[in-house]
Amino acid sequence: MHILEGNAVTKHFGGLAAVSDVDFAVDQGEVVGLIGPNGAGKTTLFNLISGALAPESGTIRFQGDRISGLKPHVICRRGLARTFQSVKVFPHLPAHANVQLAALFGRTDRMSVAEANRETVELLEFVGLAGVGAVPAKDLKLPLQKRLEVARALGTKPQMLLLDELMAGLNPTEVAEAMDLVYRIRDRGVTLFLIEHVMKAIMGVCDRIIVLHHGQKIAEGTPQEIATSRTVVEVYLGE
Amino acid sequence: MRTRGTTPKSLVGPVLVVLALALLASLTFYASAYTVIFVTSILMYVVLAVSWAMFSGPTGYISLAPAAFFGVGIYTAAVLGLKLPLALVILLAGVGSFCLALLIGALTLRLRGIYFVIFTVGLVELIKNLVLWYEVTFTGTRGRFVIPVDNNTVYYVMLTILVLLLLTAYLIRRSRFGLALQSIGEDEQAAAHVGVNVNPLKTTVFAVSAVFMGAAGAIMATRWSYVDPYIAFNPLFSFMAVLMAIFGGLGRFYGPILGAVIIAYLEETLITRFPYHYMLIFGLVLVATIVYLPGGLVALAPKLRSWTARLRRAHPGG
Numbered sequence: 001m002h003i004l005e006g007n008a009v010t011k012h013f014g015g016l017a018a019v020s021d022v023d024f025a026v027d028q029g030e031v032v033g034l035i036g037p038n039g040a041g042k043t044t045l046f047n048l049i050s051g052a053l054a055p056e057s058g059t060i061r062f063q064g065d066r067i068s069g070l071k072p073h074v075i076c077r078r079g080l081a082r083t084f085q086s087v088k089v090f091p092h093l094p095a096h097a098n099v100q101l102a103a104l105f106g107r108t109d110r111m112s113v114a115e116a117n118r119e120t121v122e123l124l125e126f127v128g129l130a131g132v133g134a135v136p137a138k139d140l141k142l143p144l145q146k147r148l149e150v151a152r153a154l155g156t157k158p159q160m161l162l163l164d165e166l167m168a169g170l171n172p173t174e175v176a177e178a179m180d181l182v183y184r185i186r187d188r189g190v191t192l193f194l195i196e197h198v199m200k201a202i203m204g205v206c207d208r209i210i211v212l213h214h215g216q217k218i219a220e221g222t223p224q225e226i227a228t229s230r231t232v233v234e235v236y237l238g239e
Numbered sequence: 240m241r242t243r244g245t246t247p248k249s250l251v252g253p254v255l256v257v258l259a260l261a262l263l264a265s266l267t268f269y270a271s272a273y274t275v276i277f278v279t280s281i282l283m284y285v286v287l288a289v290s291w292a293m294f295s296g297p298t299g300y301i302s303l304a305p306a307a308f309f310g311v312g313i314y315t316a317a318v319l320g321l322k323l324p325l326a327l328v329i330l331l332a333g334v335g336s337f338c339l340a341l342l343i344g345a346l347t348l349r350l351r352g353i354y355f356v357i358f359t360v361g362l363v364e365l366i367k368n369l370v371l372w373y374e375v376t377f378t379g380t381r382g383r384f385v386i387p388v389d390n391n392t393v394y395y396v397m398l399t400i401l402v403l404l405l406l407t408a409y410l411i412r413r414s415r416f417g418l419a420l421q422s423i424g425e426d427e428q429a430a431a432h433v434g435v436n437v438n439p440l441k442t443t444v445f446a447v448s449a450v451f452m453g454a455a456g457a458i459m460a461t462r463w464s465y466v467d468p469y470i471a472f473n474p475l476f477s478f479m480a481v482l483m484a485i486f487g488g489l490g491r492f493y494g495p496i497l498g499a500v501i502i503a504y505l506e507e508t509l510i511t512r513f514p515y516h517y518m519l520i521f522g523l524v525l526v527a528t529i530v531y532l533p534g535g536l537v538a539l540a541p542k543l544r545s546w547t548a549r550l551r552r553a554h555p556g557g
Contacts, residue, residue: 050432072431082432090425093418101422104415106434113415156434 002061003028003160003191004049004080009058009068011041011048018044020215021058026160031182031192033202035226036212037235042195043085045212046162049193050082051075063159076106081158083149085165085195091138095148098137099123099155106156120155127151127181143174150181154190161185163194167201179205203227211235263398267391275394279462281503282397283455286404287480288487288499290451293408294444295481296489297420300351303477304343304359307366308336308449310472312456314370317383317466325388329396329457336453337446344442351427360474367472374468382467385460396458404451405496411444412492420444486528488535497536 004026011019019041026032034042047053049060051072060068067075081102090098096117103116103123111119124133127147132140137148146166153161167178175198182205186192196202202209203223211219211226213235219226226232267275287305295302312332319328347358374381411417422430423437431437460466479502487498505524509517532538 052428052432071436072428073434073436076432076434084429084432088426088429090422090429092425093421097418097421101415101418101430101435102433105419105436152433 001028002026003063004193005061006045006049007059007061009045009048009055009060011044011053011055013044017215019048019055019212022212022215022217024210024217024220026191026193029186029189029191030207031186031194031205033206033209033223034193034195034212035197035202035209039214040212041215042212043164044215046082046164046193046195049075050080050162073105076156076158077108079157079159080162081106081153081156081160082162083146083153083164083166085168087142087145087149089137089140089145089148089152092136094134095124095129095137095140095151096120096133098148099151102152102155103157120151123151123154126154126184128177143170143178146170146178147181150185154185154188158190160191160193163192163196165195165197167196167198170198175201260402267394272390275390276462277507279390279394279397280507281500282394282401283459284479284483284503285496285499286397286401286451286455287476288483288495289401289404289408290448291480292484292489292495293404293411294420294441294448296484296495297412297417297424298441298444299424300348300441300445301356301481302359302445303356303474303481304340304362304449305452305480306363306472306474306476307343307359308340308452309456309459309476310363310366310370310468311336311339312453312458313385313460313466313471314383315453316457316460317385317471320386320461325392325396325461329400329454332457333450333454336449336456340446340449341442344445345438348438348441348445359477363472363474363477367468370472371468382465382470385464385466387464388458388461390462393458393462397455400451400454400458407447407451409492411447416440416444482525486525486535488532488537490534491537494535494537501536 002025006022006024009019009022010017022045034045036042044053048055048068051067051070051074054069058068059066062075062078062080065078067078067080090101093101099120100116103111103119104113121133124130127150129144129147129151132144137145140148150163150166163182166182167175170178179201182192182194194202194206206223209221209223209226210217211232218235219229219232221229263278266278270278287309291302291305294300312335315332315335316328319331323331343362347355350358371381411420419430419435419440422435423441427437456471460471463470483499483502484495485498486502487496488494505521509520513520528536
């Protein structure tokens with residue numbers, strides 16, 4: 001069954017079609033990658049899914065219900081969380097409070113502060129941030145801030161998580177750790193949709209890949225199919 | 240939200256609060272009439288600064304609308320003061336400011352940064368001129384007389400407003416909504432994406448903060464006995480509230496209180512002692528604070544602690 005489904009999703013910025021008539025679907029439990037050259041419309045598509053933007057036409061459905069046009073906090077509470085390409089932690093709040101806020105506000109079941117605290121400690125440990133809970137988010141190094149953002153998103157107890165360039169700016173060791181984190185999130189039963197530029201990572205972790213170019217979907221398939229697709233190679237390397 | 244054990248150090252705050260409240264509550268029994276009036280006006284500034292900081296501190300939305308809500312309170316007292324009992328007038332002033340703030344908030348809290356600031360400045364002007372137009376067109380006069388109330392009553396009403404305000408501000412700050420307000424100030428988009436319903440939350444707290452400004456305006460009007468739109472909607476009340484809160488420091492709960500008490504006290508003493516140089520001295524103090532203590536007076540505390548620690552290390556046993 002499709003957990004997330006988009007039909008003919010379209011968004012323009014001025015005269016530019018950022019996302020144009022795109023159909024996509026993600027199945028329960030899948031890890032799906034979204035790739036494409038810079039400016040292909042990947043982040044715009046994520047913004048449309050998470051409610052940061054509303055599509056001009058087309059519909060997006062999550063667990064069978066239409067979510068396009070809903071506000072971000074509503075979509076989040078329905079179980080669809082995200083991280084941001086340019087890290088958006090709450091810089092002056094301690095790491096713990098970053099995650100605790102998500103546990104307190106991102107769910108439909110209202111948690112007590114004590115429960116949220118327990119959950120937060122567990123999640124910080126899960127992403128490898130045990131022991132830095134009291135540190136203001138801005139004082140963490142970039143890879144740790146990215147992990148904090150993941151923990152915060154998980155704090156809302158999502159069924160599905162959108163990861164926008166989790167691995168950008170990381171060194172090879174950190175990329176390997178991030179890939180491991182992606183597997184562990186999947187093993188928690190969270191469906192993943194991720195934008196990534198690090199090819200080795202995306203080919204390794206994804207069950208299926210969708211390719212965007214100039215706002216349109218130009219290819220879709222297994223990592224193997226995408227790696228050997230003529231269209232995709234042309235888009236990336238030029239004709 | 241924070242949990243701390245009961246140590247002697249953690250008792251210092253509550254003991255100080257109780258002591259200060261006892262001193263303030265019995266003020267009319269030992270202080271001169273002048274002191275009571277003086278303290279009333281200090282309390283008025285504390286109310287304005289704390290209620291401003293309650294919303295603008297965590298969210299970073301710099302509102303210059305306190306004068307509008309304060310003025311609505313003043314006019315509520317001017318219009319209804321003769322017809323209704325004092326307690327009801329003050330309550331209605333709070334409700335009136337609450338409703339106005341709710342409307343303004345719903346319309347404008349989508350604006351960010353400088354646009355929001357400019358809107359709030361414009362709002363004060365707009366209401367001032369609306370009231371002026373109404374008075375000149377329909378009542379044929381510019382100002383109104385407000386039925387006076389004795390100084391001690393004014394003082395105790397203001398003290399009650401302040402205590403209720405401090406209680407409200409403290410509870411909001413400690414609650415999950417306090418954390419959510421802070422997250423809005425840090426990154427509003429991220430806050431929305433982890434489930435914070437940002438617009439209603441901002442609007443509600445903005446409106447709650449206006450309640451106290453309106454109530455303070457209503458009781459002050461009874462002391463001034465004559466008001467007109469230029470007195471009631473004087474933008475200086477907005478600027479003073481912001482200035483005092485920032486001077487004291489937004490990082491701590493007691494920052495705006497400290498700032499308001501010190502500036503209000505300085506203003507009064509400087510005016511009486513140095514009537515010609517008062518603005519000059521006042522300006523210098525403010526400039527020095529902003530330049531050397533951008534975090535406000537509360538930023539002094541950690542500095543002082545490290546100085547004394549260094550001194551103790553330099554003179555062991557001293």
